[in-house]
Amino acid sequence: MTEEIIIAGFGGQGVLSMGKILAYSGIMQEQEVSWMPSYGPEMRGGTANVTVILSDERISSPIINKFDTAIILNQQSMDKFENSVKPGGMLIYDGNGISRHPERKDINIYRVDAAEEAAKMESARTFNMIVLGGYLKIKPLVKLENVIKGLAESLPERHHSLIPVNEKAILRGMDIIRPVKEL
Template identity: 45%
Template sequence: MLEEIIIAGFGGQGVMSMGQLIAYAGMLEGKGVSWLPSYGPEQRGGTANCAVVVSDEPVGSPLVTRPSTAIVLNNPSFDKFEQKVRSGGLLIVNSSLVTRVSDREDIKIIEVTATDMANDLGNSRVANMILLGAFLETSKIVSSDSILESLKKVLSADKHHLLEINKQALEKGALLVGMRIS
């Protein structure tokens, strides 16, 4: 198993955290992982993406040029990465913010109104976790238990009061995809 993932959006949307969570969870499960962040010239509000590789074997390179999965949180990220997803791959789109629609028929596309759903939970900042839940339910690359354990490392101790809402967001994203599959 080899999963090469690009996660992209604006700074402040939790792009890097999503990548870290997947990498930490993969490590907890004894998998080979890499996480490679890439920032635009600005930090919060600028474009940001990260490449994550999860494999049953040691990872040879952290570079991802033709991802098996792209998770895009805004229009510039959609424009940059939608066509790079390899045939047979997966594109997960935050359709609350991405106004473009893919016409590709060679990949699986999941549109999630993640920002709207996060607002319904009372915290717009957990949109990334809703998308992550949808990705985990679809890919089964790591378990949600490993993600939740990793969340304790990614969130600083003073943010641990946010563990519960992040768990709810993860479950909401998984349930959404689970309902579509059924």
């Protein structure tokens, strides 16, 4: 099994840390992982993206241009990455701030309105965990217990009190994700 994912959105949405938690979760279940961020001018322009690969085998290229899954959190990223999903692959997006919805006919499309949901939760910063929950509902590649372990590894100890809130957000994401188009 190899899953090649791109997560793309604005800087500050927690795109990179969501990828990091996913990578840590993969390690917790003894998978090979790679985490390749955009850095530099791309980031300074306000958009951020990260390519995460989880695999049972040695990972060849950490840099890829076609993805099994694209998680898209703003319009710029929709414009940039909608066409990078492999045929039969999956696109997950947050409808908030999206003016042009995905148009591909050959991929599975899901919507998770995480920004709206995060505003209702006790911390709006759980936005990325809601998205992650939605993704894991559709593709349960990593077990929830390993995500929690991954969270504990990637968060500094002073923030470990936030783990239950994050777990709640993941479960919430699992509830609210809905299909837009399934093949």
